[in-house]
Amino acid sequence: xxRDEKQLHxxxxxxxxxxxxxxxxxxxxxxxxxYGGNKRFNDISNSIPKITNHILSKELKHxxxxxxxxxxxxxxxxxxxxxxxxxxxxGLEEVILPMESWGKKHRNKIKEK
Numbered sequence: 108x109x110r111d112e113k114q115l116h117x118x119x120x121x122x123x124x125x126x127x128x129x130x131x132x133x134x135x136x137x138x139x140x141x142y143g144g145n146k147r148f149n150d151i152s153n154s155i156p157k158i159t160n161h162i163l164s165k166e167l168k169h170x171x172x173x174x175x176x177x178x179x180x181x182x183x184x185x186x187x188x189x190x191x192x193x194x195x196x197x198g199l200e201e202v203i204l205p206m207e208s209w210g211k212k213h214r215n216k217i218k219e220k
Contacts, residue, residue, distance in 0.1 A: 125202070128173045128175070129199075129202065131166075133155070133158055133162060133163070133166045134166055134169070134170060135199075135203065135206075136155050136158075137151060137155065137158075137163065137166055137167065137170060137176075138170065138175060138176065138192060138196060138199065139203075140154045140155055141176060141190050141191060141192050142192045142196075146189040146190055146191065147187070147188070147189060147190075148160075148163065148164075148167075148188065148190075151163060151167075151190065167190065174193055174195050174196075175192070175193060175195065175196040175199070176190050176191065176192055176193060176196065177190070177191050177193050178190055179191065
């Protein structure tokens with residue numbers, strides 16, 4: 108494999124890895140909801156329009172497996188489960204801020220049409 112082909116392959120693989128972890132319409136809104144202070148399942152669910160409990164549960168597990176959120180069981184009565192954003196997830200600002208900026212520009216561009 109030539110050097111240029113190898114660099115392109117590595118670039119594509121890195122994008123695919125990112126999309127695997129953050130792809131889909133729910134993962135970033137879930138992270139942002141938790142970051143915004145919604146720690147409990149129902150609070151997260153209520154803050155994200157049209158997400159189902161099944162999807163939220165599945166996505167929370169995926170985000171936890173990828174070390175972006177942590178799940179804490181609080182031994183109280185009744186037992187509570189709370190989610191928080193990990194330190195590792197704060198690195199997503201490098202991805203989220205440009206996405207937000209581009210998304211706003213894109214929305215305005217489409218509205219002009």
